[in-house]
Amino acid sequence: MSMNAARGTRERLVVIGGDAAGMSAASQARRSKGPGELEIVAFERGHFTSFSACGIPYWVGGDVPERDRLIARTAEEHRARDIDLRMRTEVTEIDVAGGRVRARDVDSGAESWTSYDKLVIATGARPIRPDLPGVDAPGVHGVQTLDDGQELLDTLAATRGRRAVVVGAGYIGVEMAEALIKRGYEVTVVNRGREPMSTLDPDMGRLVHEAMEGLGITMVNDAEVTKLLTGDDGRVRAVATEDAEFPADVVVLGIGVRPETGLAADAGLPLGAHGGLLTDLAMRVRGHENIWAGGDCVEVLDLVSGQERHIALGTHANKHGQVIGTNAAGGYATFPGVVGTAVSKVCDLEIARTGLREKDARRVGLQFVTATIESTSRAGYYPGASPMTVKMLAERRTGRLLGVQIVGREGAGKRVDIAAVALTAGLTVEQMTALDLGYAPPFSPVWDPVLVAARKAARAVAQQS
């Protein structure tokens, strides 16, 4: 007798993880099928559901006045839609053969099994926490969860010193540098790479480096942290590299995240080279008809390189959730993949990228030309026109767009969307030179910076073919 038959005709969908991907999936499934047809049980081990982790730096920096603004939908709101959401309940085992999961009440420790007809794995990612002496000392903070954010704010409120060190210069690192500058701290960013923002090529990262220093942030590149030094009170007092020590009243770790896939690995589900679950285009875990996975715990297909990547980003998690919820409720939707778009800012500096960097292209055997141009966000004569640098990569011979990186001020970041669509559509840079982009003096020079870059890239393709 199947599980389903045991419960009557109503199917049960079990969701592991109550954040963007999991709860989007649950909500979408509920929109498609009412509680008479589909029971939905969701497990979340933390205190919060459906929150914007991407918003934490802006809450810490004071742009967002209170934590609850970052919660898109509360547990109560989910329950009001007939989703049986069990907070502070951690799934500790997936029994694929038995079609059930074991969950533990975090507070009481009580465990029980819940059977499923369909399973969604949305366990997210965990921050990389380097195995360094002193990393667990008071005053050292990650910024992955709302609890992390609150703990950091509590530390800032209790700390008299104004010296902050951020370890890592990727998105989280630079956004936290901005947050701490806004809080009045002297900020040092210690970065392992040659330049900050290793998601850009170093020549573009250099522009970020210079702009961050212009904002009063001390950038230390090529620096590997060896330990965190603590004072007599046990609190962190400095960050040490091989060459130097950086005094710190507070340390923020912004080193990035890894897929949280221990549960999935234990259950024998397929993981990729980056440790994320592998799915098909309908977001089903490969080889499993009734198990889906999405959000920060999966790998996604990079449509430009043709290879799988791990990208932890709320916008992907939400899309995955929509696709999973539709499919789990018997509909049809797919997630075709990503082109690797990301946008960020440090104070008024906007940083964006999509597609492949030079080293990504080399790694997958693509030959390419590059073009870098400087232009402005608006007509040069219009107030507020601000400079931006656009770098474009195009495939040799075919001229197909491979990637774009933009560093500038207001109006620079979202221009990357032009390239994101062009990458999705497989346009060549020559085709891009004719794009009919919005022009008026307050919005763009008569040649949009992306068009200027495309023209230069097209010339380079013609010369090198």
Place this chain on the structure above:
Amino acid sequence: MSMNAARGTRERLVVIGGDAAGMSAASQARRSKGPGELEIVAFERGHFTSFSACGIPYWVGGDVPERDRLIARTAEEHRARDIDLRMRTEVTEIDVAGGRVRARDVDSGAESWTSYDKLVIATGARPIRPDLPGVDAPGVHGVQTLDDGQELLDTLAATRGRRAVVVGAGYIGVEMAEALIKRGYEVTVVNRGREPMSTLDPDMGRLVHEAMEGLGITMVNDAEVTKLLTGDDGRVRAVATEDAEFPADVVVLGIGVRPETGLAADAGLPLGAHGGLLTDLAMRVRGHENIWAGGDCVEVLDLVSGQERHIALGTHANKHGQVIGTNAAGGYATFPGVVGTAVSKVCDLEIARTGLREKDARRVGLQFVTATIESTSRAGYYPGASPMTVKMLAERRTGRLLGVQIVGREGAGKRVDIAAVALTAGLTVEQMTALDLGYAPPFSPVWDPVLVAARKAARAVAQQS
């Protein structure tokens, strides 16, 4: 003996019109071929060359402090690049059979013939000046040329009254309304259409209407101007419609433009239904190997409707010039067409559109669904998140994107570029739901407004197929 042989081996390129298209063509041709190979003669009947007509409203409104900021390249700068630019010289006849043009010195009246091997027609557009009583009275102004702008500014400086009437509520009309508001005028916009911005569907134009009234602009719709009333001093004193009179110390005509193609018509060159020259993809006048035309005097192919349109816009003129200059110098380039992108603003209201309106789609036999959504420019919790409305048209059955209209505040306008690229690439709205657009809280909600619109449109397609 050919003209060319008579002058030796050096070819002569003659350009009629010294503004964006003509001088871009001349400059591009010069970059490709030096003066030893190619002689370039350009005729301009006005006082200025290569100026930004699109910038005039911002000069009048005071955002741009002085006229010369709008001049991208002066006559002297062109001459320094070995372009024989003859200012205040009007071409009065094209002798296609003889391969020559007749030009008249505007000041002296002297006429002479100049032979060409290759000809570029870039005669631009002329403002529609309605044949109304009083239209030539002092105080009534067009805003097509820098001279027009200076005359308007002189009138504003000499006028004590603060009542301005703008006739027309298209791009020029709404931009001039902003300029006059900024100059401290009470502004009334008299508009023939049901709503302002007839380049939008009326439901979206309604949003512009409401926002303009919120800015203190009086909008009068469904109103045909019948005459301009003058006072005892002969100056304009009011604008009259069938139903009402609107007192006016100054009147600005912003009714639009028509292709300036009298010369071309007299020469027997092919004109389209909108009065513009017809070219091939290389911007050659159809049926003529050695004559090119571009800018505001030509019709362009609308890639969405498959029909020719007339669009006077500097960004197209510049692209045409590049293509023409490349081809006239023996290279190869094409202008594939437009998708109809335009962006504008009235104070902080941003207005954008691309592709087809409902009536455009009907006119060319396309059946479609529409979806209109409201969202915000940034994550809802991030400071400065401002509302925007996005309307999307998709073809029935295929789901192909047909058009997008956006009305909102900061961050709304240039989002239309996402749709412009998608239209160029022929994406469906279902494909658009998966676009990997830049996301971070200061730049976008986790679902970009364009994605939200695409999702709603895709559902509508699925329901109506």
